[in-house]
Amino acid sequence: MGGAKPRDTLLIVDDDATARQVAQAILSADNYEFRQASGGEAALASIAEREPDLVLLDVMMPGIDGFEVCHRIRTAQTRAYVPVVLLTALDSASDLARGLNAGADDFISKPAPRTELRARVRSLLRIRRQHLELVEQRSRLEAFYKQRESLVRMVVHDIRSPVTACQLIASSLLGPEHKLSALVRQDLETLREEARRVGRLLEEMLVMARQEEGKLSLSFERVDLREVVTETLAALRHAAGARGVKLESELAASPVWVGGDPALLRRVVDNLLTNAIKFSPHGKTVQVTVGVHRDKAMLEVLDEGPGVPEEARSRIFEQYEIVKMREAGGLQTGLGLAFCRMVVEAHGGQISCLGRRPVGSRFRVTLPLATQD
Ligand SMILES: Nc1ncnc2c1ncn2[C@@H]1O[C@H](COP(=O)(O)OP(=O)(O)OP(=O)(O)O)[C@@H](O)[C@H]1O
Ligand SMILES: [Mg+2]
Numbered sequence: 001m002g003g004a005k006p007r008d009t010l011l012i013v014d015d016d017a018t019a020r021q022v023a024q025a026i027l028s029a030d031n032y033e034f035r036q037a038s039g040g041e042a043a044l045a046s047i048a049e050r051e052p053d054l055v056l057l058d059v060m061m062p063g064i065d066g067f068e069v070c071h072r073i074r075t076a077q078t079r080a081y082v083p084v085v086l087l088t089a090l091d092s093a094s095d096l097a098r099g100l101n102a103g104a105d106d107f108i109s110k111p112a113p114r115t116e117l118r119a120r121v122r123s124l125l126r127i128r129r130q131h132l133e134l135v136e137q138r139s140r141l142e143a144f145y146k147q148r149e150s151l152v153r154m155v156v157h158d159i160r161s162p163v164t165a166c167q168l169i170a171s172s173l174l175g176p177e178h179k180l181s182a183l184v185r186q187d188l189e190t191l192r193e194e195a196r197r198v199g200r201l202l203e204e205m206l207v208m209a210r211q212e213e214g215k216l217s218l219s220f221e222r223v224d225l226r227e228v229v230t231e232t233l234a235a236l237r238h239a240a241g242a243r244g245v246k247l248e249s250e251l252a253a254s255p256v257w258v259g260g261d262p263a264l265l266r267r268v269v270d271n272l273l274t275n276a277i278k279f280s281p282h283g284k285t286v287q288v289t290v291g292v293h294r295d296k297a298m299l300e301v302l303d304e305g306p307g308v309p310e311e312a313r314s315r316i317f318e319q320y321e322i323v324k325m326r327e328a329g330g331l332q333t334g335l336g337l338a339f340c341r342m343v344v345e346a347h348g349g350q351i352s353c354l355g356r357r358p359v360g361s362r363f364r365v366t367l368p369l370a371t372q373d
Pocket of ligand 2: 271274334337
């Protein structure tokens, strides 16, 4: 036997000192470390101080009895499963049921037969060891995932600045003071657009990671949804024009107040519009509407593109879910809508994709209206 292996510790609990000695004498034939407790309270204190690998527990004890001790072991936070064997002089069915309800693993009648006691203890210790191994594997895996996640996040974080730099440089080169050929201008515009896209993806990955960790804090303000849309439209007008797509909006005459994080809401609208533009054929129109419908703020983005097949309409809100298209007008990553759903739901709203006749898609976002103050 590997001498370096730590011995299993058995806690023997009995108010009768002789009974404790007898049990220990039997089990001494195997290589264990022993601790003894003369009652329920002493047993619980001993367990709290250092977790044993198995508890041999007398049922009938003054004070806290074996059933109760067993119950408390089961409800306590232990590193892994601690097997409990109840030693009892009684063997009525109701005692058996009580013991099992309290979470005991096994029963042995007193006085315990030698071979049986040794065999049962060994088998329960085996289970405990397997359990400990699983617990350890799990914590190793968790540590590994955490490490990987934080590495990914760091990389994402560090790519942000060079991407922003690309965007800014392209913008400054596109300034009116530079004489550029149409071709160079077009390439620079593409460069700026792509850098913007990557920047947006990185930003959204970071926001989603924070949300998954439960660390996303929304800055809640009263926001006019019409303004969110107007600002986003202005930012995208150029990109739409470059693809020959017209942008139209139909906004309510009075403010549509929602409570939310304006920056995140802008990203939602940005994502929906970017998709609509990306999937629109040349010469078609993308329409945005904002209004109040059934006591909710409602925003819709409509396009005349290929639309989303019915079976895929709920799936596309999952991460990395896309519908393969023969002629996708750009890269399909499948993160944008997952981000939208996360943000909309964090705001207490809903997002859905509907069909449109004869062609096209309609994305609908509903949000609770802000309360009057
Ligand atoms: N307006 C639309 N018309 C047709 N299909 C769409 C439209 N919007 C989204 N889809 C489908 O849903 C998929 C998921 O969209 P989502 O915005 O999540 O990802 P993406 O646009 O592919 O990439 P990104 O992460 O850059 O946004 C798209 O790949 C496309 O298949
Ligand atoms: Mg998208």
